[in-house]
Amino acid sequence: MIGRKWRNILLILLSSLVNLYAGDFFKNDEIENRIDLLLSKMTLKEKVGQLNQVSGTNKDTDEQIRNGRIGSFLNVVGAAETNRLQRIAVEESRLGIPIIFGLDVIHGYRTIFPIPLASACTWDPELIKRAEQVAAKEAAVSGIHWTFSPMVDIARDPRWGRIAEGHGEDPFLGSVYAKAKVEGFQGKDLSDPKTIVSCPKHFVAYGAAEAGRDYNSVDMSVKMLREIYLPPFKAALDAGAGTFMAAFNDLNGVPASANHFTLTDILRHEWDFRGFVVSDWTSILELLSHGIAGTPEEAGIKALKAGVDMDMMSFIYVDRLINLVKKGELSEKLIDEAVRRVLRIKYYLGLFDHPYMDETLKKEILLNKEHLELARDVARKSIVLLKNENQLLPLKKEIKRLAVIGPLADSKSDMLGTWHCQGRSEEVTTVLKAIQSKLPKVKIKYVKGCAIQDNSKKEFDKAVRETKKADATVLVVGEAEFMSGEAASRTELALPGVQLALVKELIKTGKPVIVVLMNGRPLTIPWIADNASAILEAWFLGTQSGPAIADVLFGDFNPSAKLAISFPRNVGQIPIYYNHKNTGRPPGEEKFTSKYLDAPVTPLYTFGFGLSYTNFEYRDLTLKTEKINKSGDLIATVKVKNVGDYDGDEVVQLYIKDLVASMSRPVKELKGFKKIHLSAGEEKNVVLKVKASDLGFYDHQSNYFVEPGMFKLFVGSNSVDGLSTNFEIIEK
Secondary structure, three states: OOOHHHHHHHHHHHHHHHHHHHHHOOOOHHHHHHHHHHHHHOOHHHHHHHOEEEEOOOOOHHHHHHOOOOOEEEOOOOHHHHHHHHHHHHHHOOOOOOOEEEEOOOOOOOOOOOOHHHHHHHOOHHHHHHHHHHHHHHHHOOOOOEEOOOEOOOOOOOOOHHHHHOOOOOHHHHHHHHHHHHHHHHOOOOOOOOOOEOOOEOEOOHHHOHHHOOOOOEOOOHHHHHHHHOHHHHHHHHOOOOEEEEOOOEEOOEEHHHOHHHHHHHHHHHOOOOOEEEOOOOOOOOHHHHOOOOOHHHHHHHHHHHOOOEEEOOOHHHHHHHHHHHOOOOOHHHHHHHHHHHHHHHHHOOOOOOOOOOOOOHHHHOOOHHHHHHHHHHHHHHOEEEEEHHHOOOOOOOOOEEEEEOOOOOOHHHHHOOOOOOOOHHHOOOHHHHHHHHOOOOEEEEEOOOOOOOOOOOOHHHHHHHHHHOOEEEEEEEOOHHHOOOOOOOOOOOOOOOHHHHHHHHHOOOOOEEEEEEOOOOOOOHHHHHHOOEEEEOOOOHHHHHHHHHHHHOOOOOOOOOOOOOEOOOHHHOOOOOOOEOOOOOOOOOOOOOOOOOOOOOOOEOOOOOEOOOOEEEEEEEEOOOEEEOOOEEEEEEEEEEOOOOOEEEEEEEEEEEOOOOOOOEOOEEEEEEEEEEOOOOEEEEEEEEEHHHHOEEOOOOOEEOOOEEEEEEEEOOOOOOEEEEEEEEOO
């Protein structure tokens, strides 16, 4: 056996190679040779141990680590504890293979940023990349190497609670954020101790669960899979994602954790992914419930053969695979390949050379001033102004009397939102406290009004009295934080409890009422949209929720966010999304056209919509050339002018429509955007470029191609309004 001293020297040399080649996306012959050497020394028992991930610890954990039975932990946090367990693995196990520690770092570690659906509304991928760099740094100094994020599932059904964790309905925007988040988490070198490896999830099509019910089935064409649901995962892989997580759902009758087509044919063979795939929690065992495996052994065989390398909490790999190999029912070579992929990521993370984290770093890193300032900036830029009648907002700081009302106005825990990792409610500043801090001389009266979910109206009268006395009322309503996220599907999307009744009573006073919504999904709010003076969609904004909302309310920040998801008028419209296809009978005045008898077919608020305290005027849309070949670029220029009284940011959005194609195409598709800043009165020429190769589509045999023909180009402030012109793609 090689001595520990010489082994450490070899590991130091290997670390230098890791640093040298970390940008090559896991293609390094030297590292592969080291893995071969290590694999040759491993017993079958040690191999399957590398494929076993467990949550937390118990009385047997230390001994299991010594015996090489655990390759990864989740939900073990704090550098002191992870270092303790790592020392057992590195210094007391036979081969000294380090453990990889994972955690759901979804929108921040200790400094909590807005939920992903909210931050997607910034349309600012570089800003979100910086947020993930902060999350990675805070997690890393706390002993975490790996995050089960980003969630890049496209979702078009707001009944699905996990819509809160993703980036909305559009594959182009979702792909932009997938890339930004992977780069934010992983940096330029995974062995940097302040980066962590990402895990795009859930592979694949989990966001299309039938009826918006979590864990439910998905049935779709491969064409739709490739055009809508796969692109963000491919963008994440191209950005260097080191791991992927298999989904809970079945896809066309095959559960994701046993789906050879998606995990091996596409992910590994077509895309050349060289990292490893982890199951979702017990999803391998759940192959029995899906009805495609009759025993745990059969489930383990199907999952491993499909391409799932690490078993999260089913304990099937660690308990069953050895006997299956001995009985000749499973090839040890298949296990070797899975182990190789796990070890590959551990090498690239630098864990063999630097397995321990400096336990003193967290004092200067966690929740520091710089991180809080960034969290506040992201939160402000995530707030969507949905309505501003008669320019009620921003409110004047000289206001004499203000009422702050609603069950979420002074709620700390709810503002953190779903999956808020190590965020602490005591570190949150509420809307009420932020307004009081901003306006110390203003008379501010607070009334809760009602609870989020119960039916008591006992505080209605008090709330009405304060509204009548006030010059304006800030009314904060919405969902509790646990009402969105995993296992939080809803069949009704109106405000829960008696909150809508409270809204109606206050608006009935005739006084100005600003409705601030906090929620993890689009809500159905047609009455509020018609009757409130102003509406802010604030989502769940994290640690800096209150200060960010107060900044927007009182004009210290001009809102610039645009919706990443359409808002339905009612549940009956779902699924509703901007990039739908036309029917043979598009909506019209005639009876026999595609519409409803009792509601418009359009959303309440469309994808890309969001107001500002200023106004922007678009004019002079021009193209560099009106004809481009299949390998060319479409270059559009438009003049955008700030014609209002406030400096502000605008998201200039570019959409295309293939006018005549061999297959029916969407009415519009987002293909580019640019966020610009304009001072009051300022005008800029905005240039947007689109590759012709990005304007193609798939046929039913999964062939991608760009067809020559006429297209329409749209440029504007949302997916409905704007300027348009035509262009043509030619063969050569």
